[in-house]
Amino acid sequence: MTNISPAQAEAEARTALAANDFAKAETLARALLANGGQLETWRLLVVALRRQGKVNEALEILDMLVQHAPGNLDLRFDLSELLLLTGDFKRGWREYQYRYSLSHTKILDRKVQKPLWDGRVIHGKTLLIHDEQGYGDTFQFLRMVPWAKERSKAKIILQIREEQEAFAKRMPGIDHIVRQGELPPAFDMHCQMMTLPEVTDLTLADLPGPMPYLTADPRRVRKWQKRLKNLPRPLVALVWAGRPTHFNDAERSMSLEKLAPLAMDGVTFLSVQKGDRANDATTPPPGMNLINLSPEISDFEDTAAIFTLIDLLVSVDSSPVHLAGALGLPTWVMLPFVPDWRWLLNRDDSPWYPTAKLFRQPSFGDWPAVVQNMARELAKLRP
Numbered sequence: 001m002t003n004i005s006p007a008q009a010e011a012e013a014r015t016a017l018a019a020n021d022f023a024k025a026e027t028l029a030r031a032l033l034a035n036g037g038q039l040e041t042w043r044l045l046v047v048a049l050r051r052q053g054k055v056n057e058a059l060e061i062l063d064m065l066v067q068h069a070p071g072n073l074d075l076r077f078d079l080s081e082l083l084l085l086t087g088d089f090k091r092g093w094r095e096y097q098y099r100y101s102l103s104h105t106k107i108l109d110r111k112v113q114k115p116l117w118d119g120r121v122i123h124g125k126t127l128l129i130h131d132e133q134g135y136g137d138t139f140q141f142l143r144m145v146p147w148a149k150e151r152s153k154a155k156i157i158l159q160i161r162e163e164q165e166a167f168a169k170r171m172p173g174i175d176h177i178v179r180q181g182e183l184p185p186a187f188d189m190h191c192q193m194m195t196l197p198e199v200t201d202l203t204l205a206d207l208p209g210p211m212p213y214l215t216a217d218p219r220r221v222r223k224w225q226k227r228l229k230n231l232p233r234p235l236v237a238l239v240w241a242g243r244p245t246h247f248n249d250a251e252r253s254m255s256l257e258k259l260a261p262l263a264m265d266g267v268t269f270l271s272v273q274k275g276d277r278a279n280d281a282t283t284p285p286p287g288m289n290l291i292n293l294s295p296e297i298s299d300f301e302d303t304a305a306i307f308t309l310i311d312l313l314v315s316v317d318s319s320p321v322h323l324a325g326a327l328g329l330p331t332w333v334m335l336p337f338v339p340d341w342r343w344l345l346n347r348d349d350s351p352w353y354p355t356a357k358l359f360r361q362p363s364f365g366d367w368p369a370v371v372q373n374m375a376r377e378l379a380k381l382r383p
Helices: 006-018 022-033 039-051 055-068 073-085 089-100 135-141 144-152 162-169 193-199 218-228 256-262 278-282 300-309 319-326 367-379
Strands: 126-130 155-160 176-179 189-192 235-239 268-271 290-292 312-316 331-335 356-360
Touching (some): 006 022, 073 089, 089 193, 126 144, 126 193, 135 193, 135 319, 144 155, 144 193, 189 193, 218 300, 235 256, 235 300, 268 278, 300 319, 312 367, 319 356
Parallel strands (some): 126 189, 235 268, 235 312, 268 290, 312 331
């Protein structure tokens, strides 16, 4: 540091972060901060620590920064994700309210000209609950809509994307459903689906709630029974990549080739991968008996029907995981070293989904260890 300017050091630290050299980025950031430092340098250090799995250290720094700059909503949102990751739901949900107050998310916030429901009883009133964020988030938090009905004593209107509407129609506790982009009937209060945990004081002890809370369409199940009935079991569905536009997709997704160690006699694999990486299924790894169902899957209803008929889903952290979990079906989830907040830390199970088993990277980017671990477990399922 003696022969380098602070500006150069910070540039080097950011270059190290981009190159996944998190230890070097931490060292440079700490050196810069030894004699005081800018807020952005502190945030750089937080990122370097988090990516190394030093979550508690990163959390302590974020706590300090928020105390000194409580009006910085970017910091408060970063804090919310670490709090939730460590299981501190009480504080985490409170800070999570700032998710639509950031410069790049303000445009996503729906400007509803009615009061936000705060968890009180509003008997005789109408409560609009609207979905938000990704498909997986909606599948995960749909469980809370009937809870809100019970707590509020209100008539519930749910606004949801067309692709997930049919699942909501098969749930109890919803009085009226309207699609995104359509005007809802008159209502008195509203609540975003992922604000429900905050206003209902959700704790880990409240999870998972009644399971399963989603069901498949019986007609689709009968259709897929005919398609799958002659395939030798066990049937294992595979999803190896999420939505490429997701901010963390580079860490959570992989190629089908990386799942080669799963190939073994006696197991029939089914590709249910959609999107840009679906074509990987046309050239499966050697020895993998893979049937490509992807071109035959038209929507989530097909996916749900398939999941009810197979023995196991193996997937990266993407919406199919939440669909299978909500259906109460066996799911193995492949997670990066420091996962999304909803998977918590240092456990191979999930309070959200009792039928899910988590396979975590032991170090940054170590998918081979994850796949080898799954291969050992999968061998036990063969006849």
